[in-house]
Structure formats: C-alpha cells, structure tokens
Amino acid sequence: MLKPVKLKPAFQDYLWGGTKLRDEYNKDCDFDKIAESWELSNHKNGQSIVDSGEFKGLKFGEYVEKLGAKGLGTNCDSFEFFPILIKFIDAKGSLSIQVHPDDEYALSVEKEYGKTEMWYVLEAEEGASLYYGVNKEISKEEFADRIKNDTILEVLNKVEVKKGDVFFIESGTIHAIGAGLVICEIQQNSNTTYRVYDFGRLGADGKPRELHVDKAIDVTNLTPNAKSAEPMGELxxxxxxxxxxxxxxxxxxxxxxxxxxxxxxxxxxxxxxxxxxxxxxxxxxxxxxxxxxxxxxxxxxxxxxxxxxxxxxxxxxxxxx
CATH class of the missing domain: 2.60.120.10 (Jelly Rolls)
Incomplete structure (x- = not known):
C-alpha cells in the first residue's frame, strides 16, 4: 500500500493578500500578507513539502520522483508535467484583470501548459464580487482600445458572489477575483498569467506592474461565456x-x-x-x-x-x- 502524506504549502505574498490564511486556515508563515498558499504544487515557482511519513521534508517534486508514475495514476500518463496545482487565495484587495492562455499557445510561447481553473468560494464578505468573461461580444480592436483608455471594466461581466459558489474559468476567459473573497482554486499546473488592467496600482518597487496586452489580445475569448455559479452535480x-x-x-x-x-x-x-x-x-x-x-x-x-x-x-x- 502506498501511504497518504500530509503536505505543507508554498506561499506567495502578492500585494493584494491578507491575513486570513494564517488567522483562519492555520498557515504557518512569516509573511505580513499571505496572498496564496500552494497546497498541492510541483511548480518551479513554489513546491509543496511532504510533512509526514518516511519522505517527510522532501519537496513534492522529489517525492513524486520516488513515487513513480504508478503512484500518480494512469490518467496522468498523457501529461508531460504533474497536471494540477491547488491553492488557497485570500483576496483582501482585488486581483488584476487577467487572462490565461490555452495549452497550444502556452506551450509554444511560455513552455508550460495553459491554465483552465475552477474556483470554490470559501468566504465572501457582503457585497463581494468578481469579474468573469465579457458582458457583450467585442472586437479585438475595441478590446485593445478599452485597455488603453481604462474602460475595460465597462464590458466585463461582474458577478456578486456568496459562500459556496463555483466558477469554472476556461482558458481564454478574462477574469478577476474581487476584494473580500477567500477561494480554493483547482487549476492546471501553470503560472502563466497575462495582466490586462491593474486598477492603477503600484508594485513593491513603486512602479506600475507590467501588463501583457499583446498576448492577452491573442488569447482572450471576446464572446460572453459566463456560466452559473453552481456545482455541476446533484447533492x-x-x-x-x-x-x-x-x-x-x-x-x-x-x-x-x-x-x-x-x-x-x-x-x-x-x-x-x-x-x-x-x-x-x-x-x-x-x-x-x-x-x-x-x-x-x-x-x-x-x-x-x-x-x-x-x-x-x-x-x-x-x-x-
């Protein structure tokens, strides 16, 4: 029998993070802000650590090598890399308006898989919302103009959010998690993000954070595709x-x-x-x-x-x- 193991996460301290992952989800981290904890991760930007059993202390990637393909399962055979990444997200502030590419584009341009993801809303402050897709069909030209003129929010689908909502974010769907949300995200094992709009914020260096407009124009689905915030199955x-x-x-x-x-x-x-x-x-x-x-x-x-x-x-x- 291959034994189950506990994992310790890798942490990210992005500027929009808060303290709920430490205060309410028992995360042991010295960061002032914990934006994300990567609970199951074999990604170069942050790996989980095995925290029990004979492999305690190993990075998750090292553990996977010892485990071998059989321990991942036959469904993983078709993936070149470990297929998924799971994280907690504490959005004290709003995340940037962003989009992720599909596999074909990401593998050719970024040398990693694209990113389709799912959000399960763990906590939602009153009035919390997110952006999810466009609210009308627009052209690439209008998309580019609205990014340039800071009017992109006018054509995005804004959704009020409550605890227990589920959102399936297919690659190519423009989106942003709003302030006051704690989310569990299940996603492809990718960290490729094209930032479109950042609300005029400055990064830790005092400069505006980089936008990736040309790539975002390449990959964004500009036709409404929002789905209801409900589980797929019956209880x-x-x-x-x-x-x-x-x-x-x-x-x-x-x-x-x-x-x-x-x-x-x-x-x-x-x-x-x-x-x-x-x-x-x-x-x-x-x-x-x-x-x-x-x-x-x-x-x-x-x-x-x-x-x-x-x-x-x-x-x-x-x-x-």
Missing amino acids: EKFDGYTRVLLSECKYFTTLKYEVETKAEVEIDEKSFNSVIITEGNGKLVMGDTELEFIKGDSIFIPAQNGKYSVEGKCEFILSRV
Missing part, C-alpha cells in the same frame, strides 16, 4: 456524509464532501487523490496510516486500488485527474 446523501460534484473537465474532477461522522472514499489506479480540508477537524485513515488534520490541511493519496476514510465533523474538497 448525494450517504450515511454520515454528503457529496456533490463541483466541476469536471479533461484536466481535473473536483468534489465537495460534508462529513458528520465518517466518509468512505474509494480510490483506484487511474489517479491520485488530493484532499483539502476547508472546515473542521478529524483524521484520515488508510490501512495502518492515520493522519490527523485541522482546517486548511492538505493530504495527498497516491493512486492505487483501495479505500480510505475521513472521520470527524469536517468539510473537504477532493480532486483527482
């Missing part, structure tokens, strides 16, 4: 827990579990499982391995035929490829 009820499908695409499948007492989860050789604890505490049990967890913890379960249980009163997000 399923079991003895001791409920489960709902949040999102499913060729890159990842994500489910949310609410556990009153105990949830039994089956795993197979097709994909690893990532378990992100979003509320409560308890323990994950697989064979003779028991991992206690609290809110904010991340657990990685290698691909294999078997099952594990999540015990306690808690909520978690399960992701697989």
Whole structure:
C-alpha cells in the first residue's frame, strides 16, 4: 500500500493578500500578507513539502520522483508535467484583470501548459464580487482600445458572489477575483498569467506592474461565456456524509464532501487523490496510516486500488485527474 502524506504549502505574498490564511486556515508563515498558499504544487515557482511519513521534508517534486508514475495514476500518463496545482487565495484587495492562455499557445510561447481553473468560494464578505468573461461580444480592436483608455471594466461581466459558489474559468476567459473573497482554486499546473488592467496600482518597487496586452489580445475569448455559479452535480446523501460534484473537465474532477461522522472514499489506479480540508477537524485513515488534520490541511493519496476514510465533523474538497 502506498501511504497518504500530509503536505505543507508554498506561499506567495502578492500585494493584494491578507491575513486570513494564517488567522483562519492555520498557515504557518512569516509573511505580513499571505496572498496564496500552494497546497498541492510541483511548480518551479513554489513546491509543496511532504510533512509526514518516511519522505517527510522532501519537496513534492522529489517525492513524486520516488513515487513513480504508478503512484500518480494512469490518467496522468498523457501529461508531460504533474497536471494540477491547488491553492488557497485570500483576496483582501482585488486581483488584476487577467487572462490565461490555452495549452497550444502556452506551450509554444511560455513552455508550460495553459491554465483552465475552477474556483470554490470559501468566504465572501457582503457585497463581494468578481469579474468573469465579457458582458457583450467585442472586437479585438475595441478590446485593445478599452485597455488603453481604462474602460475595460465597462464590458466585463461582474458577478456578486456568496459562500459556496463555483466558477469554472476556461482558458481564454478574462477574469478577476474581487476584494473580500477567500477561494480554493483547482487549476492546471501553470503560472502563466497575462495582466490586462491593474486598477492603477503600484508594485513593491513603486512602479506600475507590467501588463501583457499583446498576448492577452491573442488569447482572450471576446464572446460572453459566463456560466452559473453552481456545482455541476446533484447533492448525494450517504450515511454520515454528503457529496456533490463541483466541476469536471479533461484536466481535473473536483468534489465537495460534508462529513458528520465518517466518509468512505474509494480510490483506484487511474489517479491520485488530493484532499483539502476547508472546515473542521478529524483524521484520515488508510490501512495502518492515520493522519490527523485541522482546517486548511492538505493530504495527498497516491493512486492505487483501495479505500480510505475521513472521520470527524469536517468539510473537504477532493480532486483527482
């Protein structure tokens, strides 16, 4: 049996971050602002660290090498790199208006995959909102003019947000997370972002942050494509827990579990499982391995035929490829 392991995140201190990941999600970090914690990451810009078992202390990439392809699952065989990245985001301030390329463009220009992502809203202050796609069809020329003239917000789809909302952000969809939101993001393993508009802010060096207008014009979908902020599946009820499908695409499948007492989860050789604890505490049990967890913890379960249980009163997000 390949044993599950706990992970410690890599942190990012972008200027719009806050303190909720430390104060409410138990993140141990010395940054004044914790904008993001990369809970499951094998990316060059920040790797998770194994925090339990015989491989404790290894970078996640080193652990994956020791684990081998079998431990990632057969569904990962078609990906050149580890396929997904999962993070918490604390947006005390609004993020920039931005867009991510698809695989074809990103691999040719940036030498990494594109970025399709999913957001699950963990917290939303009253009146919090985000931008998601355009509100009318526009031409590339109008898009460029509005970026230049600082009127781009007029043609973006602005959506009020509440706790529990789900947004599927396909590559090419212009978007921005607004102030007052805490989000769990499941995404392709990519950090390629084309910034379109930054509200006139200055970076840590006192200068405006770089925009990537030409690339954004190349990749942005300028036709409305917003989808409703709802899970994809119906709520399923079991003895001791409920489960709902949040999102499913060729890159990842994500489910949310609410556990009153105990949830039994089956795993197979097709994909690893990532378990992100979003509320409560308890323990994950697989064979003779028991991992206690609290809110904010991340657990990685290698691909294999078997099952594990999540015990306690808690909520978690399960992701697989």
